[in-house]
Amino acid sequence: MVGFSPIYLQASAQPAIIPEITLECLEDSVEIGIDAAFVTCEIENPTQYVEKIELTSESDINLAHPEEITLGAGDSQQFMVAIDSSSASIFGDYEANISAKVVEANDIAVSLITSTESDSFIITIAETLDCEVTMGQGGGAIEAGEIVIFSATYRCDGNRDGVKVIAHLELFEHGGNSPHWPAGFIDKSPPCDLTINNGDGVASCQFTLETPDEIYSEWKGCMIILDNTVRTADTCNQNTKLQLTVKPKSTGLGIELGGNNSIIDQLGLTKEQLPIIGGGIGLLVIIIIGLVISRRKNRDYEHEQ
Template sequence: MLLFVPPSAAQEILPGIELECSRSYITIDFGEDSSPEAELIDCILTNDRPYVEDVALEYVSEDIEVTGPGSLTVEGGDDVSFQVIIDLDSGLSPQTYTLNITAEVVSAVGIPMGFLTDIEEWLVEIEIIEYTNCDVAYSMNSLNVGAGENALFTASYSCESNVDKELDVEVHLVEKNENYESAWESGFNVISEKCTVMITEGDGFENCEFELTTPSNIDQNFEGCLIVLDERKLTAGSCQNENSLEFIVEHRDSGLINGVGGNISALEDYNISEEQVLVAGGGFVALSVLFITVVRYRRR
């Protein structure tokens, strides 16, 4: 007499394992300041059979470094937890990678069973976001020039990225205590050549030389900062919030009279008063008128 075993009962008798993990989708952004060096996935193996099983584990992923236990023993009616570690490489190209975690019962109560069991799988998608991080270092702590003089300085611009690209590097001018960059005052102009940083195989570096003209007719000192940024940011923030170089343009007295009753700066150094200047000027005008009158009289 033949004994008929229902399919459901057979499934309970034959070796088998259940695999479940905590994550099926992971997003990695190396552009964030707090980006981790590794990602963890918690997994659990469940054995609902009445006997002990030896389970082989495998991790398959192209270009992604993954570590975890190679095998585990799970008692009958019990479960075992384990962790999968994804080692992150900031040089990974921006795209979605696939990690396949597999579990297979290779023996039960010491008897090889791999040919009788199905392979359990857990699929994890890992998305790598495009990023570019850049930083600047200035050749000096502050820059002081006189009004009308050109301002020159050097800045080292370095970048890390997971894509190859070129970035134009530009200088921005921000006044002291302003929250952001506004229209430049007349007389400030960039006359240096364009600086470009080329990023290849993960990084790029360039020493940029900048030269600016400054206005010669300012009434007081200009105080602010210079900020070097790449083309991704069109307007700079405040001097306090950006990596900036202190910049001061010093007002210079012209030594001329700015209107009647105005400021006479240089002449005071020679003890010449405003009244003396006005009297001398009036005398000069009177002599000029007399000379012209005499010339016209003689021509008649």
């Protein structure tokens, strides 16, 4: 015959006669990315028994905590619930439930007569958004009135689907830390936007900058692509920018005889224009030669007379 040691009922003046516990988590909510990634819970044994307590949890986010705790009569103990935020990549609120149950009292199995105590808290996964831009070739040194056209690829990773990111062109002057648009510089770029879907989004865009027809001094700065989520100042020292120098228009013919460019290039002529220009020059030479010959004949005739 199997024997067992029953837990006898005691007078009402004595401590609790049935094994029990109290459980409380000290934080009602925690936001990952702002708060620490753990919650403190406290468990108390109000009885006269030495209790072995089994701990379990339930959540869509992975949690780590002790599997069991042993408490002496009247004792209490705090334990930590660690939150594995990497197990939840989507923005939002997640409920976590912690449960405790007395399974032994004074080394006697009592799980059939004890109830489960529970407490819960909310885990908030904060919204994240990380964007980067890859800029094509463009910029450099140009003259006033010229148009700058370049392409850029804008890519964002985020944990909240449906977020719309709008990218736009900004001008920064060297030495400045905020956008600066001098008179005559005009952004003619078409819209550039993307929407986060399944954790990311990408857009390939073209940007167009018109420069003023006339400037009286050289302007030096850079072109940077920013978006509506940027909250910090930027400068021309960052990598994702295109340097730009706009010079006043050059005046005069300015033909250089010793440079690498030919006179035809410096005059702005094309190969298609050369036959027409050459024919005109040839005709002019023939007329001049004819005039010279005619003048000589007239002189010879006057001399003979």
